[in-house]
Amino acid sequence: MTEFSENLGLEDTHPIDAIDEEYALQEIGNNLEFLHDNSKNFDLYLAFKAYHEDRNFEEAVERFDAAAAYEREHGAPAETGPSGEKRPNATLVKCLYWLAESHNKVEQRDNAIEIFETLARDYDSHYLGLAARRRAEKLRSEA
Numbered sequence: 547m548t549e550f551s552e553n554l555g556l557e558d559t560h561p562i563d564a565i566d567e568e569y570a571l572q573e574i575g576n577n578l579e580f581l582h583d584n585s586k587n588f589d590l591y592l593a594f595k596a597y598h599e600d601r602n603f604e605e606a607v608e609r610f611d612a613a614a615a616y617e618r619e620h621g622a623p624a625e626t627g628p629s630g631e632k633r634p635n636a637t638l639v640k641c642l643y644w645l646a647e648s649h650n651k652v653e654q655r656d657n658a659i660e661i662f663e664t665l666a667r668d669y670d671s672h673y674l675g676l677a678a679r680r681r682a683e684k685l686r687s688e689a
Contacts, residue, residue, distance in 0.1 A: 587621070589613035590641060597644060603651035610645035617641055627671075634669045643674045650685065659685050 593609030596602045617638040625633040646661035662682035669675035 587613050587616045587637060587641075589616055590637065593641070593644065593648075597648060597651075603648050606648040607645065607652060607654075610641050610648055614638060614641035614645060634672055636672070639665065639669055639672055639674050643678055646678065646681070650681075655685055655689065 589609050590613035593606050593613050596609050597606035617635055621635040621638055624635055627633050642661055642665055646658045646665070649655075649661065650658035659682050662678040662685070665672075665675050666679035666682060670679070
């Protein structure tokens with residue numbers, strides 16, 4: 547299994563069809579310890595726990611939403627890179643990606659698609675922005 551990394555480049559991603567929830571789960575595995583090193587956002591830890599360990603997707607929606615609100619208020623601001631690309635608060639992007647996945651699990655597909663499309667539009671150079679584009683397309687095609 548590969549180790550989760552914030553620095554995954556395009557060359558490290560799987561083909562378009564393979565990047566989905568299952569791929570993301572393989573990337574982070576069952577070890578949520580990385581959250582302790584990268585964030586003081588306890589809601590994010592509880593959100594991942596609700597989603598991955600407890601499989602309580604309603605709670606995951608609430609926790610990821612709270613974690614995203616915390617990151618917007620307390621997290622590092624987004625920056626603009628030399629090419630004009632947005633360099634997002636990576637924790638906020640994680641919160642939003644998994645918030646969308648949680649909405650999908652509780653059959654709130656429209657909410658999931660909207661969040662995925664926002665991520666894809668606003669953070670297209672981030673690996674989760676790329677994954678979000680593919681997830682939105684997949685969910686739209688399944689509708």
